[in-house]
Amino acid sequence: MSCSVVKGEGPFDPFTVTHERILETALGLFSTKGYLGATTREIARQAGIAEVTLFRHFPSKEKLLEEAITRYSILPSLRAFVPRALAMPYEDALAAMANILLDTLIQLKDWLRIMHAEVQRSPEKLLGVYHTFLDELFEVIASYFRELQQRGSIGSFDPELGARVFHAMFYCFFNIEEVLLRKQYRPTDREKAVREFVRMFVHGTGGIGRTDYARAS
Template structure:
C-alpha cells in the first residue's frame, strides 16, 4: 500500500515537472529569459510558485532544465537504419521531412536559442552546437555508409551534411520562425522534393567537371 502511494506521488511529481517545463519553454520563447517570470510560469502551469521552486531551485535552473530537456533528437537517429534500405532519393526525402518535423517540434526551443545564445554564450553555445553536431553526424553517417558501398562518389560527408541541413534549416527558419508561410505560403512537399533534387543533381543541364574549363 505504501509503495503504491509512493508511486502515485512520484508520478504526480513527474507530471507537474513536465507541465512546468512545457509552460516555461513557451514563455521563454515568447518573452525571453528576462521577460518570463517564475510567478507567471507557475500561474500558467497551474501550480504555486513554491511548487515550481521545489522542482527547480531558481529561474536559472529552470531555464537550464528547459534547454537540456528539449534538445534530444531520438526520432531522427532512429531513421538511419531504415533510410539505408531505401532508394537514395526517397531516403533523402524521408530524412528531410523528418528533419523539418523535428525542427517544428523544437521551434520554441530553437527560438530561445536564437534569442538567448548571445546573452549566455558560455552556457548555451556548447548546447546549441552539440544539437547541430548531432544532426550533422546523422546525415554524415548516412553519406559515409553509402560511400563505403560505392553508391556515392568521394566527397566530404560532413560538408555534405551541413549543406543538406542548411537548405532545410533555412526553409524552416523562413516559414516557421519568420512567418513567411502566413504571407506567401510555400507547398512543403514540393519544396522538399525540389531541394532534394537540387542537392542530388545540381542545376546544370549536363554533368560538369573542372576539366571542362568552363560551364
C-alpha cells in the same frame, strides 16, 4: 505554445510525471518569454510544484534547457528514422528526413525565434547549449551518409559538411517561409521544394567517381 507528452500504460511513477511536467512547462515558457525571461520560480509555479522540487530534477536552468532541447527537438525522431532510411532509396530517405526536420522546426518556431535572439544577447549562457545540440544533429545526419559511403552507395564527401549543407537547405527554407513569412507573400509548394532541393543535393553527392574527398583533403 503547448507540448504534449504521451504517457504509456505502465505503473504510475510520480517522479517521472513531475519530471515530464517540468519539461513541458519549461519549453512553453521558453517559447513565450525566452530562456532569460523564464525564471525557475515561474516554471515551478506553472508546473504546480515548489521551486526546490524543480531543482531536485534539474540542478540548474541550463540543465533544464539542455534536456528540453534534447527531448522536444528533432533528435529523437531523426535517430529513430536512420535505420529505416538506410533501407530506402537515397532520394526518398532524404525527402523523409527533410520533412521530419521541417515539421519539427514549424512546431518549435516560436521557441527558435526567441532562442536565436537570445544567443546574440547572451552568448556566454547559450552558445554551448545551442551548438552542442547542433553538433549532435549534424552527427546523426552524418552517420547516415557515412554508412552509405561505406556501402559504396553514394560518392565521397565530408559527411559532417554534407550534413550541414543538408540541414542548411531546409533550415533556410523554413526560416524564409515561416519566420520571415514569405508564405504569406508568395506561397511555395513545400512538397515540390523538398523534392527539388533533395534532387539537387543528390546530384552533388550521389555520384560515384566524382572528386574523391579523401584524396582531395
